[in-house]
Amino acid sequence: MQNYLLLKHGGGYILGIIPHPDPSVDPLSAAHRNLNNLPEEQEFLCMYSNTYLAWDTLKSCYEKYSTWLPKENDFLTIMMLNVMSDDLPHIQNHIMDALSTSSSTNAYGPSNIRAPLDVEQQLINTEKMKGSGDLAMMATGKGG
Known part of the structure; x- marks a missing residue:
């Protein structure tokens, strides 16, 4: 050596x-x-x-x-959770619950985190569409 x-x-x-x-x-x-x-x-x-x-x-x-050292997915999970802390604490809490019950045979990581984020984005998009539809109807004089 x-x-x-x-x-x-x-x-x-x-x-x-x-x-x-x-x-x-x-x-x-x-x-x-x-x-x-x-x-x-x-x-x-x-x-x-x-x-x-x-x-x-x-x-x-x-x-x-x-084997005790964090892997790449662990760091990615931590980064994703940190980013959510200000604007998406409800999703962060849901993910933390899921992480606490995960195991090496049933791991919960970045790919699992994407699903609730996608749902949240769909809700935001729906709210935007709903709001823009109300504005369009008011602009044409058809809104109540």
Whole structure:
């Protein structure tokens, strides 16, 4: 792994040549650097003399955590809910109820959110048409 990092210009980190990123300037890089330099991982890796076994073990360990990370659809759902908060709180509440009862086998996401938004848009369009029809009838003198 060390040879690979050296070949890919990442060896500066493992050799200690690249300074620790300033958290006030680049907090994300500083956090990643801190996580990558945890003493527990260094002690863990010392047990392996075979790079493949060390890599495979680390990979399987971190893959367990990656299942907890939000997926793209999760972020899209969150964004859609945030956009609704001011103008469509009734739909947002309906969706939040549906999300609370969803599961991994019966997931509720962006494609499900579109249906109540479509219904809301149809109601808005109907109200506009109804209002414009009243105006047209009043303009022709046929309105009451």
